[in-house]
Amino acid sequence: MSIQIYNTLTRKKEPFIPMEEGKVKMYVCGPTVYNYIHIGNARPVIVFDTVRRYLEYRGFDVNYVSNFTDIDDKIIRTANELGEEVGELTDRFINAYFEDVGALGCAKADAHPRVTEHIGDIIAFIQVLIEKGFAYEAQGDVYYRTRKFDGYGKLSHQSIDELKVGARIEESEIKENSLDFALWKSAKEGEISWESPWGHGRPGWHIECSVMAREHLGDTIDIHAGGQDLTFPHHENEIAQSEAMTGKQFARFWMHNGYINIDNEKMSKSLGNFVLVNDIRKQIDPRVLRFFILSVHYRHPVNFAQELVESAANGLDRIQTAYTNLKHRLKSSTELGDQQDIWKNKVDEAVRLFEVAMDDDFNTANGIAAIFELVKVANLYQLEKNTQTEVLNSFISAFEHLMEVLGLPFADEDLLDDEIEALIEERLTARRERNFGRSDEIRDLLKDKGIILEDTAQGTRWKRG
RNA sequence: GGCGGCAUAGCCAAGCGGUAAGGCACGGGUCUGCAACACCCUUACCACCGGUUCGAUUCCGGUUGCCGCCUCCA
Structure with a gap:
């Protein structure tokens, strides 16, 4: 049975077969770096890091790319407010990002491209879109001509007409259509900008990902992922840009994770309930945070609340204790015994359950249940008068592999003073x-x-x- | 108005046609000098109303209640 992935494009679970056997090209939308990331930003990083780990566990060679948006309106505004250079500000928060997600057990991507490193590629990309009639210049800006792209709306499953009715965006004098979006924005006086055929300016948000994904992974990628809220318009626009450019399918699988709520409320500036990873990880063990987030299926919402995190901490502790106890028991185990197959079969069964769960659209909640099954069996085994090294090691090895997939490796024991x-x-x-x-x-x-x-x-x- | 999601024990959360996984918490017991860890036992009219079916928590229709997207957003 192959891995099944829920594809937003088709709204179905589909068997995952990469374009090239054994290799996966994966792109995950990264943050706009003008502040510390909050736990909502952290969810996709954790979730898709876990997806990557499982694909690797399954033997795939994953080429994983995640970008940084290091130029946009919010960055410019924040830099102005703080009296800081844009580059200093973004460097600072990119470093903070790595510290935060690193603490959460997320491995670095194979590439972390930044928009400002790809301005030339972006300009070239836009020029082709203009030549092909998919974009037009207007007063120093360049816009994408949404009407021109037949498939517009196929990801979010909306027709252009429906989108127009609901659109809250104001009609613009200079755009042909209210749904057209900026590929290039002309610079205001004194603003950081780059030279282009349309004057000084900077890229729009959506074009970056199309360009960076293509530069690093090629015309078609296997998995494109991000938060649910990026489905429209960001990912819809990426498809429009990339497919207009190449005439090929942009991404074969689109994965979107659900939100994190705080005490049953959406995180928002007005409620003032933003939880920054940088703050919370000093109060709560980041491994607990990761375990907590993975205890819910990635497409479902997660409610972040003190008592729920505590209960997750107790659960993680149970796993940790079982593992530590096995290690201790190793010191009093023997080489001989007669029931090793029975116990080792139980270990294999738990591992199999884990794989079945993860094969099913990365069902980490069930994967964790399988680990608890392993805990149960391991604890029962330790009730035996005599334990065998070989059996203990198969338990230990299973624990280590499974927790490694979840990005929750066991810490090495410190030596006692x-x-x-x-x-x-x-x-x-x-x-x-x-x-x-x-x-x-x-x-x-x-x-x-x-x-x-x-x-x-x-x-x-x-x-x- | 359009598109979509969710409603399962005290709490969290799987399940997606054959009468309910797992975790946390609670209670009872075993183990322990006492604890801790662990083990055993205990805990569910699956929002409501219809329909399809031999059989539905699971499929279809409807109702109610939450939530998201359609604007920057993970």
């Missing part, structure tokens, strides 16, 4: 002597240092709380 180790030893002695006063004192002392002790039949183990 000699002092702490000595305290654990002293406590053991105290317990043997039934000096529970001293024993509990030591346990509390270590607890203050963030070390939690657990006594088992195989001895005392510890973890960082």
Whole structure:
């Protein structure tokens, strides 16, 4: 069974078969860098990083490209307000972006193109669109002639006429049609700008992605992804531009993730409920944030609330504990045994469940359920009097692989300080002597240092709380 | 007005024709010197009304209630 992906273009799940066997070309719309990203911005980064990881797990070679919009109105306005150069501002927030999403376990893309590095390509692209009659210059701006492109609306499943009726945009004197959108915007006095055949100006928002996707991945890409709200007009416009340019299909699969709400309300400036990743990751373990986001199917909305994140933290902890306990048990395991196949089959079954879930349009909620199945079986196995190294290792390996796909690798255990180790030893002695006063004192002392002790039949183990 | 989504236990969340996965929380028990971890047990008239079907949470129609897009937005 191949991987099934829900394609916004067809509104159906379709078997995913890349153009070139074993290779996937993937483009994800990145942020406009004029501020720290909020958790809503982080969702697609996490979700599609996970998609990429799973495709790689499945043996695909993924060429993953995600852009930075480093020139636009909001950037210019913010730079003016802060009295900062545009380039300084965008560099600053691009660095912050990498720190934020890196903390969330997102790997870097194979390429992170910036608009300002592609101005020449953009101008050339626009020129061709003009030559082909898909664009026109008007008073130093260049607009896309939406009426000219037959497929306009095929992604958002709207006809041009319906779009016009609902359009809240004001009729423009200089545009032929209110749905026409800017490919090139003439610069205002003193504004950062680039030389072009139409005078000084800068690119419009939609053209960038068409150009950068093509420069880095070619005329047709396998997967184009982004937030749901980009479906219209951004992605619709990208299709219009790219397909007018090449005459070929632009993207074969379009994936869109749902929103994040805050306490059941949409994040908005007026409500003042923006949650910046840069702030929240200092309060909440970023691994918990990622786990929380992946616990819901990517196309469904996620409600971000304190208690929900806490419950996710407890769940992640259960997985972590099972894994850590397996590692500890390794120290008291044996080489021989007779039931290894039974247990190893259970491990394989959990891994299979995980794959079935992920094959089905990256159903991470079910994938996580499969991991909990593994937790259950692992915990039961550890109730056995004798555990075998080989079986323990197959559990450990399954945990590591699956969590790696989710971008939640287990942290390496820190070594204990000699002092702490000595305290654990002293406590053991105290317990043997039934000096529970001293024993509990030591346990509390270590607890203050963030070390939690657990006594088992195989001895005392510890973890960082 | 157009397009679309969602309504499942206290909370979160899968399921998409054969009478309900998983997690969190709660309660009871086992284990423990006490804990912690773990294990066992317990918890659902699937929004409402019709229809199709031998059979529907799952399909169709309708109702109600939320939500999104149609403007910059992840």
